[in-house]
Amino acid sequence: MSNKPSLLTVGLEPDIERIINDLLEKTEVVTIPMDVDQLMSEVSPPPCLVISGPPKEGLSGAELAQTLRMQYPELPLFLVCNAKSGFERKDFIKNGFTDAFLLPMDTTTLRAKLSDELAKASNGTIRVFRPVKILDVTAEEPLDFETSIFMPVNKRYIKTSNKGDAVDQSLLTKLKSSKMNSMYVPAEQMQNFYSYSAKKLRDMGSKATLSATEKRDKLASSVRDLISGLFTEEAASFESGQAMLKDCGEIVKSYIVQGEDAEWYSRIQAILGERGDNYSHAGNVSTLAALFSMGLGIGKPEDMALAGLLHDIGIAELPGEIQIKAPEDMTPQELEIYKKHPEMSINMIKLRKIIVPEIVMKAILQHHELYNGQGYPNGYFGDRICKEAQILALADKFDYLTCLKEGRPYLSPSEAIEHLRRLQVDDPSKIHYQPDLLKRLLTLFPGGIPTPTHNP
Protein backbone atom coordinates (compact mmCIF):
# COMPACT_ATOMS: atom_id res chain seq x y z
CA MET A 1 0.00 0.00 0.00
CA SER A 2 1.42 3.33 -0.98
CA ASN A 3 1.83 5.90 1.73
CA LYS A 4 3.43 8.34 -0.60
CA PRO A 5 2.37 11.94 -0.18
CA SER A 6 0.42 13.35 -3.07
CA LEU A 7 1.55 16.27 -5.13
CA LEU A 8 -0.35 18.32 -7.71
CA THR A 9 1.42 19.81 -10.71
CA VAL A 10 -0.29 22.45 -12.81
CA GLY A 11 0.92 23.12 -16.34
CA LEU A 12 4.48 22.17 -15.48
CA GLU A 13 6.93 22.18 -18.38
CA PRO A 14 8.81 18.92 -19.10
CA ASP A 15 12.26 20.42 -18.63
CA ILE A 16 11.26 21.68 -15.20
CA GLU A 17 9.84 18.27 -14.33
CA ARG A 18 13.19 16.76 -15.27
CA ILE A 19 14.99 18.90 -12.69
CA ILE A 20 12.83 17.67 -9.83
CA ASN A 21 12.15 14.21 -11.22
CA ASP A 22 13.90 12.32 -8.46
CA LEU A 23 11.80 14.13 -5.87
CA LEU A 24 8.60 13.66 -7.87
CA GLU A 25 9.27 9.94 -8.00
CA LYS A 26 8.84 9.74 -4.24
CA THR A 27 5.29 11.04 -4.47
CA GLU A 28 1.92 10.33 -6.07
CA VAL A 29 1.84 12.96 -8.77
CA VAL A 30 -1.43 14.29 -10.14
CA THR A 31 -0.96 16.41 -13.24
CA ILE A 32 -3.43 18.93 -14.61
CA PRO A 33 -2.99 21.39 -17.45
CA MET A 34 -3.23 25.13 -16.91
CA ASP A 35 -6.99 25.19 -17.45
CA VAL A 36 -9.51 27.22 -15.48
CA ASP A 37 -12.07 24.47 -15.01
CA GLN A 38 -9.50 21.90 -13.99
CA LEU A 39 -7.90 24.40 -11.58
CA MET A 40 -11.18 24.64 -9.71
CA SER A 41 -12.05 20.95 -9.67
CA GLU A 42 -11.48 18.57 -6.82
CA VAL A 43 -8.32 16.53 -7.15
CA SER A 44 -7.92 12.99 -5.93
CA PRO A 45 -5.97 12.06 -3.90
CA PRO A 46 -5.90 15.47 -2.17
CA PRO A 47 -2.41 16.94 -2.56
CA CYS A 48 -0.07 18.02 0.19
CA LEU A 49 1.66 20.50 -2.10
CA VAL A 50 1.03 22.23 -5.42
CA ILE A 51 3.69 23.08 -8.01
CA SER A 52 2.56 25.32 -10.83
CA GLY A 53 4.17 26.42 -14.05
CA PRO A 54 3.92 30.07 -15.11
CA PRO A 55 0.48 31.55 -15.84
CA LYS A 56 -0.76 30.90 -19.39
CA GLU A 57 -3.91 30.73 -21.47
CA GLY A 58 -5.14 34.19 -20.62
CA LEU A 59 -4.68 33.77 -16.89
CA SER A 60 -2.78 36.53 -15.16
CA GLY A 61 -0.25 35.72 -12.45
CA ALA A 62 -2.52 37.26 -9.84
CA GLU A 63 -5.47 35.22 -11.03
CA LEU A 64 -3.53 31.96 -11.02
CA ALA A 65 -2.20 32.70 -7.55
CA GLN A 66 -5.52 33.73 -6.07
CA THR A 67 -7.40 30.82 -7.62
CA LEU A 68 -4.95 28.23 -6.37
CA ARG A 69 -4.90 29.85 -2.95
CA MET A 70 -8.69 29.86 -2.75
CA GLN A 71 -8.74 26.23 -3.82
CA TYR A 72 -5.97 25.15 -1.42
CA PRO A 73 -5.92 27.66 1.45
CA GLU A 74 -3.55 25.69 3.69
CA LEU A 75 -1.08 24.11 1.28
CA PRO A 76 2.40 25.18 0.19
CA LEU A 77 1.98 26.56 -3.33
CA PHE A 78 5.11 26.87 -5.47
CA LEU A 79 5.42 28.62 -8.81
CA VAL A 80 8.27 27.46 -11.03
CA CYS A 81 9.25 29.35 -14.14
CA ASN A 82 11.98 29.19 -16.80
CA ALA A 83 11.65 32.56 -18.43
CA LYS A 84 12.55 35.84 -16.84
CA SER A 85 9.85 37.81 -18.65
CA GLY A 86 6.68 38.07 -16.62
CA PHE A 87 8.35 36.75 -13.50
CA GLU A 88 7.49 39.04 -10.61
CA ARG A 89 8.33 37.08 -7.52
CA LYS A 90 6.91 39.55 -5.03
CA ASP A 91 3.61 39.80 -6.91
CA PHE A 92 3.18 36.05 -7.08
CA ILE A 93 3.75 35.75 -3.36
CA LYS A 94 1.50 38.69 -2.52
CA ASN A 95 -1.35 37.08 -4.43
CA GLY A 96 -1.13 33.72 -2.79
CA PHE A 97 1.88 31.64 -3.77
CA THR A 98 4.04 30.46 -0.88
CA ASP A 99 7.15 30.97 -3.00
CA ALA A 100 8.20 31.48 -6.61
CA PHE A 101 11.31 30.14 -8.32
CA LEU A 102 13.10 31.27 -11.46
CA LEU A 103 15.18 28.50 -12.97
CA PRO A 104 17.95 27.65 -13.36
CA MET A 105 19.26 30.07 -10.74
CA ASP A 106 16.79 29.02 -8.05
CA THR A 107 17.12 25.30 -8.68
CA THR A 108 18.97 24.71 -5.43
CA THR A 109 16.47 26.58 -3.33
CA LEU A 110 13.54 24.92 -5.08
CA ARG A 111 14.92 21.45 -4.50
CA ALA A 112 15.73 22.24 -0.86
CA LYS A 113 12.27 23.65 -0.11
CA LEU A 114 10.54 20.89 -2.01
CA SER A 115 12.50 18.23 -0.10
CA ASP A 116 11.63 19.87 3.20
CA GLU A 117 7.93 19.96 2.39
CA LEU A 118 7.91 16.36 1.20
CA ALA A 119 9.78 15.22 4.29
CA LYS A 120 7.19 17.03 6.45
CA ALA A 121 4.24 15.71 4.48
CA SER A 122 5.50 12.14 4.59
CA ASN A 123 6.13 12.39 8.35
CA GLY A 124 9.76 11.71 7.71
CA THR A 125 9.40 8.63 5.52
CA ILE A 126 10.75 10.59 2.58
CA ARG A 127 14.29 11.40 3.46
CA VAL A 128 16.66 13.57 1.54
CA PHE A 129 20.33 13.47 2.40
CA ARG A 130 22.91 16.19 1.95
CA PRO A 131 26.63 15.50 1.53
CA VAL A 132 28.77 17.20 4.16
CA LYS A 133 32.30 17.46 5.42
CA ILE A 134 32.30 17.01 9.16
CA LEU A 135 34.99 19.27 10.49
CA ASP A 136 37.50 18.20 13.07
CA VAL A 137 35.36 15.40 14.38
CA THR A 138 36.83 13.29 17.13
CA ALA A 139 35.80 9.76 17.96
CA GLU A 140 34.15 10.39 21.31
CA GLU A 141 32.30 13.50 20.31
CA PRO A 142 28.51 13.13 20.10
CA LEU A 143 26.94 14.92 17.16
CA ASP A 144 23.41 16.26 17.30
CA PHE A 145 22.70 15.12 13.79
CA GLU A 146 22.41 11.70 12.23
CA THR A 147 25.14 10.61 9.82
CA SER A 148 25.14 8.15 6.93
CA ILE A 149 27.44 7.07 4.16
CA PHE A 150 26.42 6.36 0.59
CA MET A 151 27.10 3.04 -1.07
CA PRO A 152 27.29 3.73 -4.80
CA VAL A 153 27.21 0.01 -5.51
CA ASN A 154 23.59 -0.40 -4.47
CA LYS A 155 22.68 3.30 -4.31
CA ARG A 156 21.72 3.18 -0.67
CA TYR A 157 22.42 5.26 2.38
CA ILE A 158 23.74 3.35 5.38
CA LYS A 159 23.36 5.04 8.73
CA THR A 160 26.64 5.41 10.59
CA SER A 161 25.49 7.19 13.72
CA ASN A 162 22.25 8.25 15.33
CA LYS A 163 21.42 11.77 16.32
CA GLY A 164 23.10 12.37 19.65
CA ASP A 165 25.73 9.68 19.20
CA ALA A 166 29.37 9.81 18.26
CA VAL A 167 30.74 8.38 15.03
CA ASP A 168 32.66 5.16 15.39
CA GLN A 169 36.45 5.61 15.48
CA SER A 170 37.33 2.82 13.07
CA LEU A 171 34.83 4.17 10.58
CA LEU A 172 36.40 7.61 10.79
CA THR A 173 39.84 6.15 10.15
CA LYS A 174 38.53 4.13 7.21
CA LEU A 175 36.85 7.19 5.74
CA LYS A 176 39.95 9.34 6.06
CA SER A 177 42.06 6.87 4.15
CA SER A 178 39.54 6.03 1.47
CA LYS A 179 38.46 8.22 -1.39
CA MET A 180 34.92 8.22 -0.10
CA ASN A 181 35.09 11.11 2.30
CA SER A 182 31.63 12.56 2.19
CA MET A 183 29.22 11.79 4.93
CA TYR A 184 25.52 12.45 4.61
CA VAL A 185 23.10 14.23 6.88
CA PRO A 186 19.29 14.19 6.56
CA ALA A 187 18.12 17.45 5.02
CA GLU A 188 15.90 18.38 7.96
CA GLN A 189 18.88 18.14 10.34
CA MET A 190 21.15 20.40 8.32
CA GLN A 191 20.59 23.34 10.65
CA ASN A 192 22.21 21.35 13.46
CA PHE A 193 25.09 20.52 11.15
CA TYR A 194 25.57 24.21 10.30
CA SER A 195 25.63 25.18 13.99
CA TYR A 196 28.09 22.39 14.75
CA SER A 197 30.42 23.47 11.95
CA ALA A 198 30.25 27.11 12.89
CA LYS A 199 30.97 26.32 16.53
CA LYS A 200 33.96 24.22 15.48
CA LEU A 201 35.34 27.06 13.44
CA ARG A 202 34.86 29.49 16.32
CA ASP A 203 36.48 27.12 18.79
CA MET A 204 39.48 26.63 16.55
CA GLY A 205 40.03 30.32 16.38
CA SER A 206 39.79 30.84 20.11
CA LYS A 207 41.08 27.72 21.85
CA ALA A 208 43.46 28.81 24.59
CA THR A 209 45.50 25.61 24.38
CA LEU A 210 46.52 26.17 20.76
CA SER A 211 49.32 28.40 19.57
CA ALA A 212 48.58 31.05 16.98
CA THR A 213 50.13 28.90 14.28
CA GLU A 214 48.16 25.84 15.29
CA LYS A 215 44.95 27.84 15.23
CA ARG A 216 45.74 29.16 11.78
CA ASP A 217 46.60 25.72 10.48
CA LYS A 218 43.46 24.15 11.90
CA LEU A 219 41.29 26.85 10.43
CA ALA A 220 43.01 26.64 7.07
CA SER A 221 42.55 22.90 7.07
CA SER A 222 38.86 23.21 7.93
CA VAL A 223 38.28 25.83 5.28
CA ARG A 224 40.08 23.57 2.84
CA ASP A 225 37.66 20.79 3.81
CA LEU A 226 34.63 23.01 3.33
CA ILE A 227 35.82 24.34 0.01
CA SER A 228 36.79 20.91 -1.26
CA GLY A 229 33.10 20.05 -1.08
CA LEU A 230 32.67 22.30 -4.10
CA PHE A 231 34.99 20.12 -6.12
CA THR A 232 33.49 16.69 -5.61
CA GLU A 233 31.78 14.81 -8.40
CA GLU A 234 28.46 15.51 -6.72
CA ALA A 235 29.12 19.21 -6.97
CA ALA A 236 30.04 19.03 -10.63
CA SER A 237 26.58 20.07 -11.75
CA PHE A 238 25.76 23.73 -11.38
CA GLU A 239 22.85 22.96 -9.07
CA SER A 240 24.80 20.77 -6.65
CA GLY A 241 27.74 23.14 -6.57
CA GLN A 242 25.42 26.00 -5.67
CA ALA A 243 23.81 23.82 -3.01
CA MET A 244 27.17 23.19 -1.40
CA LEU A 245 28.09 26.84 -1.55
CA LYS A 246 24.80 27.62 0.14
CA ASP A 247 25.68 25.12 2.87
CA CYS A 248 28.95 26.98 3.39
CA GLY A 249 26.91 30.17 3.47
CA GLU A 250 24.72 28.78 6.24
CA ILE A 251 27.79 27.78 8.20
CA VAL A 252 29.21 31.28 7.80
CA LYS A 253 25.89 32.75 8.87
CA SER A 254 25.80 30.52 11.93
CA TYR A 255 29.39 31.50 12.67
CA ILE A 256 28.51 35.18 12.58
CA VAL A 257 25.34 34.76 14.60
CA GLN A 258 27.29 32.91 17.28
CA GLY A 259 29.57 35.91 17.62
CA GLU A 260 28.63 39.32 18.93
CA ASP A 261 26.89 42.09 16.96
CA ALA A 262 25.07 39.65 14.76
CA GLU A 263 21.71 41.30 14.16
CA TRP A 264 23.06 43.40 11.32
CA TYR A 265 23.47 40.25 9.26
CA SER A 266 19.75 39.60 9.11
CA ARG A 267 19.12 43.29 8.45
CA ILE A 268 21.45 43.31 5.47
CA GLN A 269 19.97 40.10 4.13
CA ALA A 270 16.54 41.70 4.47
CA ILE A 271 17.68 44.72 2.45
CA LEU A 272 19.09 42.47 -0.26
CA GLY A 273 16.00 40.30 -0.15
CA GLU A 274 13.90 43.34 -1.05
CA ARG A 275 15.07 42.90 -4.60
CA GLY A 276 13.37 39.54 -4.45
CA ASP A 277 16.22 37.39 -5.70
CA ASN A 278 16.66 33.85 -4.53
CA TYR A 279 19.96 33.29 -6.25
CA SER A 280 22.53 35.51 -4.76
CA HIS A 281 25.88 36.54 -6.13
CA ALA A 282 26.20 38.68 -3.02
CA GLY A 283 25.50 35.68 -0.80
CA ASN A 284 28.11 33.54 -2.54
CA VAL A 285 30.75 36.27 -2.48
CA SER A 286 29.97 36.81 1.19
CA THR A 287 30.47 33.11 1.93
CA LEU A 288 33.68 32.83 -0.08
CA ALA A 289 35.16 36.03 1.33
CA ALA A 290 34.45 34.88 4.90
CA LEU A 291 35.97 31.45 4.21
CA PHE A 292 39.06 32.95 2.58
CA SER A 293 39.44 35.23 5.57
CA MET A 294 39.22 32.30 7.98
CA GLY A 295 41.55 30.16 5.92
CA LEU A 296 44.20 32.81 5.41
CA GLY A 297 43.89 34.63 8.71
CA ILE A 298 43.31 37.93 6.92
CA GLY A 299 40.73 40.33 8.25
CA LYS A 300 37.76 39.27 10.34
CA PRO A 301 35.40 36.71 8.79
CA GLU A 302 32.40 38.75 9.96
CA ASP A 303 33.74 41.84 8.23
CA MET A 304 34.45 39.95 5.04
CA ALA A 305 30.99 38.37 5.07
CA LEU A 306 29.46 41.81 5.39
CA ALA A 307 31.66 43.20 2.64
CA GLY A 308 30.60 40.35 0.39
CA LEU A 309 26.93 41.02 0.96
CA LEU A 310 27.23 44.72 0.26
CA HIS A 311 29.94 44.97 -2.38
CA ASP A 312 27.62 45.37 -5.34
CA ILE A 313 24.64 46.99 -3.68
CA GLY A 314 25.34 50.10 -5.77
CA ILE A 315 24.65 48.27 -9.00
CA ALA A 316 20.93 48.58 -8.34
CA GLU A 317 21.37 52.34 -8.77
CA LEU A 318 22.79 52.05 -12.26
CA PRO A 319 20.57 52.57 -15.33
CA GLY A 320 18.59 49.45 -16.20
CA GLU A 321 20.32 48.80 -19.55
CA ILE A 322 23.69 48.71 -17.84
CA GLN A 323 22.57 46.47 -14.99
CA ILE A 324 21.72 43.60 -17.28
CA LYS A 325 24.91 43.74 -19.35
CA ALA A 326 28.20 42.05 -18.63
CA PRO A 327 31.15 44.46 -18.51
CA GLU A 328 32.66 42.83 -21.64
CA ASP A 329 29.56 43.83 -23.61
CA MET A 330 29.37 47.45 -22.53
CA THR A 331 30.11 50.47 -24.67
CA PRO A 332 32.92 52.75 -23.42
CA GLN A 333 30.33 55.21 -22.09
CA GLU A 334 28.40 52.49 -20.28
CA LEU A 335 31.64 51.15 -18.83
CA GLU A 336 32.47 54.58 -17.43
CA ILE A 337 29.17 54.63 -15.58
CA TYR A 338 29.54 51.00 -14.46
CA LYS A 339 32.92 51.78 -12.94
CA LYS A 340 31.21 54.11 -10.51
CA HIS A 341 29.45 51.24 -8.75
CA PRO A 342 31.97 50.78 -5.91
CA GLU A 343 31.46 54.42 -4.93
CA MET A 344 27.71 54.09 -5.37
CA SER A 345 27.74 51.07 -3.06
CA ILE A 346 29.45 53.17 -0.41
CA ASN A 347 26.91 55.94 -0.90
CA MET A 348 24.01 53.53 -0.59
CA ILE A 349 25.42 52.16 2.65
CA LYS A 350 25.69 55.67 4.05
CA LEU A 351 22.24 56.56 2.80
CA ARG A 352 20.70 53.51 4.42
CA LYS A 353 22.58 54.36 7.61
CA ILE A 354 23.99 50.86 7.80
CA ILE A 355 26.75 50.90 10.35
CA VAL A 356 29.72 49.24 8.80
CA PRO A 357 33.36 48.97 9.96
CA GLU A 358 35.82 51.24 8.17
CA ILE A 359 37.69 48.26 6.75
CA VAL A 360 34.52 46.98 5.11
CA MET A 361 33.97 50.33 3.39
CA LYS A 362 37.58 50.25 2.22
CA ALA A 363 37.29 46.72 0.89
CA ILE A 364 34.12 47.55 -1.04
CA LEU A 365 35.55 50.74 -2.48
CA GLN A 366 38.74 48.99 -3.57
CA HIS A 367 37.37 45.66 -4.76
CA HIS A 368 37.94 46.52 -8.42
CA GLU A 369 41.42 47.91 -7.93
CA LEU A 370 44.17 45.80 -9.47
CA TYR A 371 47.68 45.15 -8.18
CA ASN A 372 49.23 46.55 -11.35
CA GLY A 373 47.38 49.85 -10.99
CA GLN A 374 44.97 49.24 -13.86
CA GLY A 375 41.86 48.97 -11.72
CA TYR A 376 39.19 51.44 -10.72
CA PRO A 377 37.98 53.80 -9.35
CA ASN A 378 41.33 55.22 -8.22
CA GLY A 379 43.98 53.14 -10.02
CA TYR A 380 45.65 52.18 -6.73
CA PHE A 381 48.88 50.28 -7.13
CA GLY A 382 50.37 47.31 -5.26
CA ASP A 383 50.05 47.16 -1.49
CA ARG A 384 48.09 50.41 -1.36
CA ILE A 385 45.14 48.10 -1.99
CA CYS A 386 44.21 46.62 1.35
CA LYS A 387 44.42 42.85 1.68
CA GLU A 388 40.76 42.66 2.58
CA ALA A 389 39.85 44.25 -0.75
CA GLN A 390 41.98 41.70 -2.58
CA ILE A 391 40.27 38.80 -0.85
CA LEU A 392 36.92 40.34 -1.67
CA ALA A 393 38.03 40.75 -5.28
CA LEU A 394 39.09 37.10 -5.51
CA ALA A 395 35.82 35.90 -3.97
CA ASP A 396 33.96 38.08 -6.46
CA LYS A 397 36.03 36.72 -9.34
CA PHE A 398 35.58 33.11 -8.35
CA ASP A 399 31.80 33.41 -8.13
CA TYR A 400 31.68 35.40 -11.37
CA LEU A 401 33.61 32.65 -13.17
CA THR A 402 31.43 29.86 -11.83
CA CYS A 403 27.96 31.36 -11.94
CA LEU A 404 25.43 30.99 -14.71
CA LYS A 405 25.15 33.96 -17.01
CA GLU A 406 22.59 34.08 -19.76
CA GLY A 407 24.13 33.05 -23.05
CA ARG A 408 27.60 32.70 -21.62
CA PRO A 409 29.55 29.56 -20.70
CA TYR A 410 30.50 29.16 -17.08
CA LEU A 411 33.44 27.39 -15.52
CA SER A 412 33.33 24.54 -13.07
CA PRO A 413 35.10 25.26 -9.77
CA SER A 414 38.12 23.28 -11.00
CA GLU A 415 38.29 25.27 -14.22
CA ALA A 416 37.91 28.51 -12.30
CA ILE A 417 40.84 27.63 -10.06
CA GLU A 418 42.93 26.67 -13.07
CA HIS A 419 42.05 30.02 -14.59
CA LEU A 420 43.20 31.84 -11.48
CA ARG A 421 46.34 29.73 -11.27
CA ARG A 422 47.37 30.56 -14.82
CA LEU A 423 46.21 34.14 -14.62
CA GLN A 424 49.37 35.82 -13.51
CA VAL A 425 51.82 33.22 -14.72
CA ASP A 426 50.96 33.45 -18.40
CA ASP A 427 51.13 37.20 -18.65
CA PRO A 428 53.29 39.10 -16.13
CA SER A 429 51.80 42.43 -17.18
CA LYS A 430 48.45 41.18 -15.92
CA ILE A 431 49.33 41.00 -12.23
CA HIS A 432 45.90 41.69 -10.79
CA TYR A 433 46.46 40.31 -7.33
CA GLN A 434 49.42 40.26 -4.97
CA PRO A 435 51.26 37.10 -6.11
CA ASP A 436 51.91 35.84 -2.61
CA LEU A 437 48.30 36.32 -1.59
CA LEU A 438 47.03 34.50 -4.65
CA LYS A 439 49.45 31.66 -4.04
CA ARG A 440 48.31 31.32 -0.44
CA LEU A 441 44.66 31.45 -1.51
CA LEU A 442 45.16 28.65 -4.01
CA THR A 443 46.41 26.41 -1.21
CA LEU A 444 42.87 26.46 0.19
CA PHE A 445 41.69 24.70 -2.95
CA PRO A 446 42.18 21.01 -3.83
CA GLY A 447 45.49 20.34 -5.51
CA GLY A 448 46.92 23.42 -3.90
CA ILE A 449 49.21 21.64 -1.48
CA PRO A 450 50.82 18.23 -1.78
CA THR A 451 48.80 15.65 0.20
CA PRO A 452 50.79 14.27 3.14
CA THR A 453 51.79 10.65 2.72
CA HIS A 454 50.75 8.19 5.38
CA ASN A 455 53.45 6.69 7.51
CA PRO A 456 52.37 3.28 8.74
Added chain:
Amino acid sequence: MFNPSTPVLVVDDMMTMRKLVSKICKEIGFTTISEAADGALAWTAIQNANPPIGLVISDWNMPNATGIDLVKRIRADSRFNGIPFLMVTAEAEQHQVVEALKAGVDNYVVKPFSAPVLKEKLEAIYNKRLAK
Protein backbone atom coordinates in the same frame (compact mmCIF):
# COMPACT_ATOMS: atom_id res chain seq x y z
CA MET B 1 -29.46 34.26 7.67
CA PHE B 2 -30.39 35.55 4.24
CA ASN B 3 -33.23 33.87 2.44
CA PRO B 4 -31.71 31.37 -0.03
CA SER B 5 -33.63 32.93 -2.90
CA THR B 6 -32.03 36.37 -2.27
CA PRO B 7 -30.57 37.47 -5.62
CA VAL B 8 -26.78 37.74 -5.16
CA LEU B 9 -24.48 39.77 -7.41
CA VAL B 10 -20.83 38.62 -7.51
CA VAL B 11 -18.45 41.27 -8.82
CA ASP B 12 -14.79 40.57 -9.73
CA ASP B 13 -12.66 41.24 -12.80
CA MET B 14 -11.10 37.78 -12.56
CA MET B 15 -13.30 35.17 -14.13
CA THR B 16 -11.87 32.40 -11.98
CA MET B 17 -12.62 34.34 -8.81
CA ARG B 18 -16.19 35.03 -9.91
CA LYS B 19 -16.65 31.33 -10.52
CA LEU B 20 -15.11 30.41 -7.18
CA VAL B 21 -17.19 32.87 -5.17
CA SER B 22 -20.36 31.82 -7.01
CA LYS B 23 -19.53 28.21 -6.25
CA ILE B 24 -19.11 29.02 -2.57
CA CYS B 25 -22.43 30.93 -2.56
CA LYS B 26 -24.15 27.87 -4.02
CA GLU B 27 -22.53 25.75 -1.31
CA ILE B 28 -24.01 28.06 1.30
CA GLY B 29 -27.43 27.64 -0.28
CA PHE B 30 -28.06 30.64 -2.50
CA THR B 31 -30.07 29.81 -5.61
CA THR B 32 -30.04 33.04 -7.63
CA ILE B 33 -26.52 34.24 -8.43
CA SER B 34 -25.43 36.66 -11.14
CA GLU B 35 -21.99 38.03 -12.03
CA ALA B 36 -20.39 41.27 -13.20
CA ALA B 37 -16.81 41.89 -14.32
CA ASP B 38 -16.27 45.37 -12.91
CA GLY B 39 -17.91 48.13 -10.83
CA ALA B 40 -19.47 49.85 -13.83
CA LEU B 41 -21.07 46.69 -15.20
CA ALA B 42 -22.23 45.86 -11.66
CA TRP B 43 -23.98 49.22 -11.38
CA THR B 44 -25.79 48.59 -14.65
CA ALA B 45 -26.81 45.14 -13.42
CA ILE B 46 -28.15 46.57 -10.15
CA GLN B 47 -30.20 49.19 -11.98
CA ASN B 48 -31.72 46.64 -14.34
CA ALA B 49 -32.17 43.66 -12.04
CA ASN B 50 -35.61 42.23 -11.65
CA PRO B 51 -36.14 40.95 -9.00
CA PRO B 52 -33.80 43.52 -7.42
CA ILE B 53 -30.38 42.50 -6.13
CA GLY B 54 -30.51 41.62 -2.44
CA LEU B 55 -26.79 41.20 -1.71
CA VAL B 56 -23.58 42.34 -3.37
CA ILE B 57 -20.25 40.53 -2.91
CA SER B 58 -17.58 42.58 -4.61
CA ASP B 59 -13.83 42.59 -5.11
CA TRP B 60 -11.91 45.78 -4.41
CA ASN B 61 -9.45 46.18 -7.27
CA MET B 62 -11.20 46.28 -10.63
CA PRO B 63 -10.89 48.35 -13.81
CA ASN B 64 -13.46 51.03 -14.76
CA ALA B 65 -14.98 51.24 -11.28
CA THR B 66 -13.53 49.71 -8.13
CA GLY B 67 -15.41 48.08 -5.27
CA ILE B 68 -15.18 51.33 -3.35
CA ASP B 69 -16.61 53.29 -6.30
CA LEU B 70 -19.45 50.81 -6.51
CA VAL B 71 -20.46 50.91 -2.85
CA LYS B 72 -20.34 54.71 -2.85
CA ARG B 73 -22.63 54.80 -5.87
CA ILE B 74 -25.03 52.35 -4.26
CA ARG B 75 -25.17 54.23 -0.96
CA ALA B 76 -25.77 57.54 -2.75
CA ASP B 77 -28.84 56.28 -4.56
CA SER B 78 -32.07 56.16 -2.54
CA ARG B 79 -33.38 53.25 -4.61
CA PHE B 80 -30.49 50.96 -3.72
CA ASN B 81 -28.76 52.35 -0.62
CA GLY B 82 -30.10 49.59 1.58
CA ILE B 83 -28.47 46.73 -0.31
CA PRO B 84 -26.11 44.73 1.93
CA PHE B 85 -22.53 44.89 0.61
CA LEU B 86 -19.60 42.57 1.41
CA MET B 87 -16.16 43.69 0.21
CA VAL B 88 -13.64 41.06 -0.83
CA THR B 89 -9.96 41.81 -1.14
CA ALA B 90 -6.53 40.16 -1.25
CA GLU B 91 -5.05 42.68 1.14
CA ALA B 92 -5.93 43.41 4.72
CA GLU B 93 -4.19 46.68 5.48
CA GLN B 94 -5.67 48.66 8.30
CA HIS B 95 -6.34 51.85 6.33
CA GLN B 96 -8.25 49.94 3.67
CA VAL B 97 -10.66 48.46 6.20
CA VAL B 98 -11.40 51.91 7.56
CA GLU B 99 -11.87 53.36 4.08
CA ALA B 100 -14.24 50.54 3.14
CA LEU B 101 -16.34 50.96 6.28
CA LYS B 102 -16.51 54.72 5.82
CA ALA B 103 -17.68 54.22 2.26
CA GLY B 104 -20.55 52.09 3.48
CA VAL B 105 -19.65 48.39 3.24
CA ASP B 106 -21.34 46.17 5.79
CA ASN B 107 -18.46 43.76 6.22
CA TYR B 108 -15.09 42.82 4.81
CA VAL B 109 -13.50 39.44 3.94
CA VAL B 110 -9.91 38.72 2.99
CA LYS B 111 -8.93 36.20 0.27
CA PRO B 112 -8.51 33.30 0.46
CA PHE B 113 -11.65 32.34 2.32
CA SER B 114 -13.66 29.16 2.63
CA ALA B 115 -17.40 28.59 2.55
CA PRO B 116 -17.71 28.58 6.37
CA VAL B 117 -15.85 31.90 6.57
CA LEU B 118 -18.05 33.53 3.94
CA LYS B 119 -21.16 32.19 5.64
CA GLU B 120 -20.01 33.64 8.97
CA LYS B 121 -19.43 37.07 7.39
CA LEU B 122 -22.85 37.05 5.73
CA GLU B 123 -24.57 35.99 8.91
CA ALA B 124 -22.91 38.88 10.71
CA ILE B 125 -24.29 41.29 8.11
CA TYR B 126 -27.74 39.75 8.33
CA ASN B 127 -27.87 39.79 12.10
CA LYS B 128 -26.74 43.37 12.31
CA ARG B 129 -28.86 44.81 9.53
CA LEU B 130 -31.81 42.80 8.64
CA ALA B 131 -32.80 40.78 11.67
CA LYS B 132 -34.73 43.73 13.01
